[in-house]
Amino acid sequence: MKVKRRDFLKGVAAGGTLAALGKPDLVGAHERGDRRDYPSLLGMLYDATLCVGCQVCMVACKKANNMPYEHSGLDRMWDNPRDLSSSTLNIIKKYSIGGGDQKDNIEGHSFIKRHCMHCIDASCVSACPVSAMSKDKMTGMVTYNKDACIGCRYCQIACPFNIPKFEWETPVPKIVKCQLCSHLIKQGGISACCEACPTGASLFGPVESLVAEARRRMAMIPGTYYDFPVADIGGRIAPKFLKHRAANYVNSIYGEHEVGGTQVMYLSGVPFEKLGLPGLPDESFAKISDGIQYAIYKGMVYPIVVLGGLIYMIGRKEEGDKKK
Numbered sequence: 001m002k003v004k005r006r007d008f009l010k011g012v013a014a015g016g017t018l019a020a021l022g023k024p025d026l027v028g029a030h031e032r033g034d035r036r037d038y039p040s041l042l043g044m045l046y047d048a049t050l051c052v053g054c055q056v057c058m059v060a061c062k063k064a065n066n067m068p069y070e071h072s073g074l075d076r077m078w079d080n081p082r083d084l085s086s087s088t089l090n091i092i093k094k095y096s097i098g099g100g101d102q103k104d105n106i107e108g109h110s111f112i113k114r115h116c117m118h119c120i121d122a123s124c125v126s127a128c129p130v131s132a133m134s135k136d137k138m139t140g141m142v143t144y145n146k147d148a149c150i151g152c153r154y155c156q157i158a159c160p161f162n163i164p165k166f167e168w169e170t171p172v173p174k175i176v177k178c179q180l181c182s183h184l185i186k187q188g189g190i191s192a193c194c195e196a197c198p199t200g201a202s203l204f205g206p207v208e209s210l211v212a213e214a215r216r217r218m219a220m221i222p223g224t225y226y227d228f229p230v231a232d233i234g235g236r237i238a239p240k241f242l243k244h245r246a247a248n249y250v251n252s253i254y255g256e257h258e259v260g261g262t263q264v265m266y267l268s269g270v271p272f273e274k275l276g277l278p279g280l281p282d283e284s285f286a287k288i289s290d291g292i293q294y295a296i297y298k299g300m301v302y303p304i305v306v307l308g309g310l311i312y313m314i315g316r317k318e319e320g321d322k323k324k
């Protein structure tokens with residue numbers, strides 16, 4: 001990459017602005033903590049054994065977040081995104097190596113819903129150099145400020161779940177991801193995907209209640225019918241229950257401990273790694289990287305000035321590549 005002197009100086013100026021926004025050893029860190037730091041953690045329990053793959057949650061997500069439909073086929077007849085993208089914040093995928101009669105069995109098939117995990121100690125928040133990614137101090141929801149985002153994509157690299165997506169198709173691309181429908185939650189509502197889910201597979205509520213509900217399910221006798229709450233377990237909307245037959249659950253809650261815990265958690269009858277959920281340590285990546293960052297940046301301003309220069313120049317190069 002050839003860098004003109006004028007571009008470099010502009011970049012350094014951008015870096016200076018970043019430096020003025022915050023000390024390097026404090027960037028993002030003031031927004032972080034462990035689960036005790038959030039008085040009312042909100043999240044979601046996705047029970048793959050209750051999911052029928054109807055994708056109503058995907059439609060509800062698009063509607064609630066004003067996201068356009070996506071066509072991966074040439075006929076443009078159907079909204080059929082292949083993965084998360086800048087216009088798809090939530091996707092239902094399918095694990096399958098067997099017949100349709102063996103649902104939630106490693107020899108059969110299972111659905112899996114993917115979107116932001118709302119990590120309790122989120123590495124995207126830690127990595128963002130301008131605090132565009134942040135955690136709500138009460139509920140722990142991980143949201144972002146599009147106006148503050150400089151498009152550096154550090155959050156994308158830092159996310160252990162490969163969630164944030166970049167708006168490559170726009171002239172000034174920014175990061176996009178599920179924000180737990182924070183706009184609805186702030187008005188007393190719940191996440192649109194949970195409200196729309198007809199089976200209760202996506203359940204909204206306080207994280208503590210969701211963990212208790214997940215434990216209750218794991219203790220059920222497989223094949224026996226029980227009442228399962230639908231949509232919300234936290235009293236934001238009128239309680240509703242459906243009778244389902246208990247599945248033979250994998251004996252753990254994915255997200256209870258992974259990378260310091262996540263506010264979106266999973267139950268399944270098929271091992272989580274088969275569903276694309278990575279095996280991760282209990283310690284958050286943000287915590288591990290803190291030590292390294294502090295050692296490098298403590299008391300220094302120059303690294304972020306250089307970082308600003310690089311971000312600016314990378315942005316210029318990408319703009320140039322797109323024009324070509």
Ligand code: SF4
Pocket residue numbers: 115116117118119122123124125142158159160161162163164177
């Ligand atoms: S899943 Fe990724 S984007 Fe979502 S909070 Fe965790 S680190 Fe951030």
Ligand code: SF4
Pocket residue numbers: 060061062064065089090115177178179180181191192193194
């Ligand atoms: S919480 Fe909202 S933004 Fe996130 S996946 Fe559900 S509907 Fe989409």
Ligand code: SF4
Pocket residue numbers: 050051052053054055056057058092111113196197198199200201202
């Ligand atoms: S709406 Fe519920 S049952 Fe339908 S695909 Fe989404 S999570 Fe599964």
